[in-house]
Amino acid sequence: MSYDIAYSVKVNHRLKYARLSIGARGELVVLVPSSFDQTLIPDLVRQKKEWIAQTRKKVMADQQQSRGPSDVACELPSRLVLHSINEVWQVSYRAGRGSVVEAQVIDTNRLMISGDASKSDLVYRLLRMWLKQKASLELVPWLERLSVANGLNYSRAVIRHQKTRWGSYSGRGTVSLNMKLLFLPEHLVHHVLIHELCHTVHLNHSSSFWKLVARYDPAYMEHRVEMKRAGSYIPHFVDAG
Ligand SMILES: [Zn+2]
Incomplete structure (x- = not known):
């Protein structure tokens, strides 16, 4: 089963074409001119799937280097094995600003938890x-x-x-x-x-x-x-x- 990539949309009046951007936390933002037909966005995102994955990987590798792996508490699950539907979900963790913790499906069978992973009760919730x-x-x-x-x-x-x-x-x-x-x-x-x-x-x-x-x-x-x-x-x- 495949899942759509999560993204947010920003309308920018000065743009002529739609463009994709990956934020510092790996989030995908689709920037579109005001005249853009937004029903085309899911297709656009799908077409750029590989670019998105590669760029995210790069952004995350940069983050990893500046942060070091020891920030993440070890008792957090790194994968969820859903036997019922034959899916294994990889769970990654990334430090975020403040104590806000959020979960995001970033790719097929990949879940990203961003925020303060030391707050394991929040992560569990x-x-x-x-x-x-x-x-x-x-x-x-x-x-x-x-x-x-x-x-x-x-x-x-x-x-x-x-x-x-x-x-x-x-x-x-x-x-x-x-x-x-x-x-x-x-x-x-x-x-x-x-x-x-x-x-x-x-x-x-x-x-x-x-x-x-x-x-x-x-x-x-x-x-x-x-x-x-x-x-x-x-x-x-x-x-x-
Ligand atoms: Zn019964």
């Missing part, structure tokens, strides 16, 4: 926010696909961050999914989604409920056992603080 967003993008459509394919209808899906529950279903039609599911292997996520969707038919754990689960997840017994150890997939920072 930021990573959790990103994970929650990512879970909305990935898990909600996944649930929707399974719902449509199997005719198990719910009315609303929400992503939560809970310490112990992987998912739940309210009698009013809301499926809640834990963002931590992102870290679990695909078959276990499928197992949880099917479990919650089957609650749209049976609001209990009766034998009819398990019969329905077995129809969509024939190995559900083994999966339930596996779920007991699923916590080992979750990086420590996710539930820290």
Whole structure:
């Protein structure tokens, strides 16, 4: 899955053509004349992908030299392994001005945290926010696909961050999914989604409920056992603080 490069747009009346600029913190700014059709910007950015990557690399290398690597606390995660969707995200850290910490997707599967990385609680909170967003993008459509394919209808899906529950279903039609599911292997996520969707038919754990689960997840017994150890997939920072 590919992600668009993050950028901001600045209109400059004196410009004749659009141009790209990489700031001191690696941020991409697209400068355009006032007459410029801004719907063309995403294409422009995509075309210049390589230039952007190279220039950023150079800017960051310069920064690294002036800063030294020891500023970054070592307990910060350097990658996020999202087994569920087969994605590994590299996380880089860069010192910023003041105590402002921000997360930015800078390229396909690369996340940049800028700011004071010694404030690990802030960094953790930021990573959790990103994970929650990512879970909305990935898990909600996944649930929707399974719902449509199997005719198990719910009315609303929400992503939560809970310490112990992987998912739940309210009698009013809301499926809640834990963002931590992102870290679990695909078959276990499928197992949880099917479990919650089957609650749209049976609001209990009766034998009819398990019969329905077995129809969509024939190995559900083994999966339930596996779920007991699923916590080992979750990086420590996710539930820290
Ligand atoms: Zn249940």
